Amino acid sequence: MGILEVKDVNKRFGGLKALSDVNLSVKENTVHAIIGPNGAGKSTLLNCLVGKLIPDTGSVMFDGQSVLGRKPYQINQMGISRVFQTPEIFGDLTVMENVMIPLLAKRDGAFRLHAFESVEDETDLRHEAETMLEEVKMLDKRNMHTASMSRGDKRRLEMAMCLIQKPKLLLLDEPTAGMARADTNNTIDLLKEIREKRSITMCIIEHDMHVVFSLADRITVLAQGTPLVEDEPQKIKGHPKVKEAYLGEAA
Amino acid sequence: MLGLGKKDTTLLLIVAALVVFAPFILNPFPGGSGMAQFNAGYPDLMQRFVIFGIFAIGFNILFGLTGYLSFGHAAFLGVGSYSAVWMFKLLSMNVLPAILLAVVFSGLFALLIGYISLRRSGIYFSILTLAFAQMCYALAYSVLTPITGGETGLQLAQDDPRILDAARDSGNLPVPGLFGLEMRSTADLVLGDWVFTFSAGYYFCAVVMLISFYMAIRIFRSPFGMMLRAIKSNQHRLNYTGLNARPYTLAAFVISGMYAGLAGGLMASMDPLAGAERMFWTASGEVVLMTILGGVGTLIGPVLGAGLIKYMENILSKINGDILHSWFAFLPDGLEDFIVTIVYPFIGKGWHLTLGLMFMAVVIFLPGGLVEAGQRIARAVRGRRSDDRKSATTEPAE
Ligand SMILES: Nc1ncnc2c1ncn2[C@@H]1O[C@H](COP(=O)(O)OP(=O)(O)OP(=O)(O)O)[C@@H](O)[C@H]1O
Ligand SMILES: [Mg+2]
Numbered sequence: 001m002g003i004l005e006v007k008d009v010n011k012r013f014g015g016l017k018a019l020s021d022v023n024l025s026v027k028e029n030t031v032h033a034i035i036g037p038n039g040a041g042k043s044t045l046l047n048c049l050v051g052k053l054i055p056d057t058g059s060v061m062f063d064g065q066s067v068l069g070r071k072p073y074q075i076n077q078m079g080i081s082r083v084f085q086t087p088e089i090f091g092d093l094t095v096m097e098n099v100m101i102p103l104l105a106k107r108d109g110a111f112r113l114h115a116f117e118s119v120e121d122e123t124d125l126r127h128e129a130e131t132m133l134e135e136v137k138m139l140d141k142r143n144m145h146t147a148s149m150s151r152g153d154k155r156r157l158e159m160a161m162c163l164i165q166k167p168k169l170l171l172l173d174e175p176t177a178g179m180a181r182a183d184t185n186n187t188i189d190l191l192k193e194i195r196e197k198r199s200i201t202m203c204i205i206e207h208d209m210h211v212v213f214s215l216a217d218r219i220t221v222l223a224q225g226t227p228l229v230e231d232e233p234q235k236i237k238g239h240p241k242v243k244e245a246y247l248g249e250a251a
Numbered sequence: 252m253l254g255l256g257k258k259d260t261t262l263l264l265i266v267a268a269l270v271v272f273a274p275f276i277l278n279p280f281p282g283g284s285g286m287a288q289f290n291a292g293y294p295d296l297m298q299r300f301v302i303f304g305i306f307a308i309g310f311n312i313l314f315g316l317t318g319y320l321s322f323g324h325a326a327f328l329g330v331g332s333y334s335a336v337w338m339f340k341l342l343s344m345n346v347l348p349a350i351l352l353a354v355v356f357s358g359l360f361a362l363l364i365g366y367i368s369l370r371r372s373g374i375y376f377s378i379l380t381l382a383f384a385q386m387c388y389a390l391a392y393s394v395l396t397p398i399t400g401g402e403t404g405l406q407l408a409q410d411d412p413r414i415l416d417a418a419r420d421s422g423n424l425p426v427p428g429l430f431g432l433e434m435r436s437t438a439d440l441v442l443g444d445w446v447f448t449f450s451a452g453y454y455f456c457a458v459v460m461l462i463s464f465y466m467a468i469r470i471f472r473s474p475f476g477m478m479l480r481a482i483k484s485n486q487h488r489l490n491y492t493g494l495n496a497r498p499y500t501l502a503a504f505v506i507s508g509m510y511a512g513l514a515g516g517l518m519a520s521m522d523p524l525a526g527a528e529r530m531f532w533t534a535s536g537e538v539v540l541m542t543i544l545g546g547v548g549t550l551i552g553p554v555l556g557a558g559l560i561k562y563m564e565n566i567l568s569k570i571n572g573d574i575l576h577s578w579f580a581f582l583p584d585g586l587e588d589f590i591v592t593i594v595y596p597f598i599g600k601g602w603h604l605t606l607g608l609m610f611m612a613v614v615i616f617l618p619g620g621l622v623e624a625g626q627r628i629a630r631a632v633r634g635r636r637s638d639d640r641k642s643a644t645t646e647p648a649e
Pocket of ligand 1: 016018037039041085
């Protein structure tokens, strides 16, 4: 049994079958990559895991519990954090506040009326936030407003916001898209480091094969809403079905 | 101090000083002089400044932090006023229980309206709150007449029970007070041509306003306040970060409703009378204008906005054609008439036109309101000063 079990999930958008009979099992403490051409349904699959979409049929179990019917914030509180394909951060707030919020959410739960405490007084949390920012090399930007940052910075910040919650399962939707080569390599190193330091399971969608093959323990190839193959990275590399899926798309 | 950072403490102290010395600050012109009509340092108006300041501070906690624009906050003002007057009628003329009940009742009321309205966001939320407030207004005029006094409003009467107060035999209506100190009592200080009036009611309101302002600062700096700003910034991210936005917005709504109720209770304490027109939609719109004019989401902005609008409403509106003629009398007749004709639509009853133009100008050129104007001026001054310093240090070297 994996920490995440997706069984026979189907999702239609009108006439379009975005996911058909998807089965996926992600083992604890592994990095599972999902690859596939544009429009294959990768993001749709993640949406079904975090409560953004509800599958038409099938089941999604996380840590022995069903996530279906739960609200996004409840699913996050179960231990799933997600980095979105287009960065989702708090644009009007500072970098520091952006990482303080997930920390407070983790400590205090979905709601707490802490109206007479001061954010300044949360020295432990602030320290933790600063350590995290140091890890993603953004400590010098901690008082910056995030709206004006580069896309690569926004992605790294969003990753820090998810990592700081120490989730059991981290979902990454193209975490390096739009990043410079050096930043991509930094991101790979960061994710590797996090894996070594603590137990974490990751599910990563990525078009950059360098990233995929540096990190993944297992790879699922998705095409037109159906998983084609699932195997170890070495075996995926020369797989004829994979070539067909990608080349067929290109041709 | 009091759990505030250095900057916030300074701000609080400045506001406290301004409020304490308001009778002097707002009375700069000697009585009897031509400019005396611009004096705003009389109790009635000063009370309105601070009471509407409280109203706007509370409104800003909802609108400024979460971005949810309520168009029905006057309903809570009305509920607060009615509750306070009822307390005067039934219990005692002491203002404390009246204000307490005003806050509690408006809070409960806000809980109900907020619970329903917050199912929607954006324009639909605004429309829902507007609908609720107009409903309250209409009900207060009709079905609820036994509670609200209908068109005549809710007033004190000679034979009200007032179970805590000693029996009275004088023919006058009792007046609200604080343990015997009547709210309407005043003391005058005469200095040459100036008469400064200190009113018990004003200083009571001022203290309440300072406490409200202090609490607002605490809320702004708290984790709760940060979550509210996060809701305004990106509710999508907030949900996927494990936070439930609904109770946060509802709490903000109830808190700001309680501020409005507090303001309503104070209004009734200054003048024990409550009418339904206090809940009319224009009153809800006014607090929106105050907040935007002053600076949405800033601490001091709403207070400044409230002051500005109340000043214009009470001072600008009193200028009439004759006064204008006397001002421009030094000009040749034709020119005098011409200028008066041009200025006339903007004063007196036309002060709304001035307000409207000003509001448009602020929204277009100064989205941060008066606070942004202040910051720009401060920056320009500081910039020039540092330029001076630079040139001062470089010149000798040349
Ligand atoms: N909310 C939606 N409503 C309608 N159609 C949708 C919706 N979300 C996704 N789709 C469609 O479902 C299909 C799969 O989309 P999805 O975003 O999952 O692809 P993807 O694999 O993430 O692609 P990419 O690599 O471009 O991100 C696409 O054809 C898309 O247009
Ligand atoms: Mg996608």
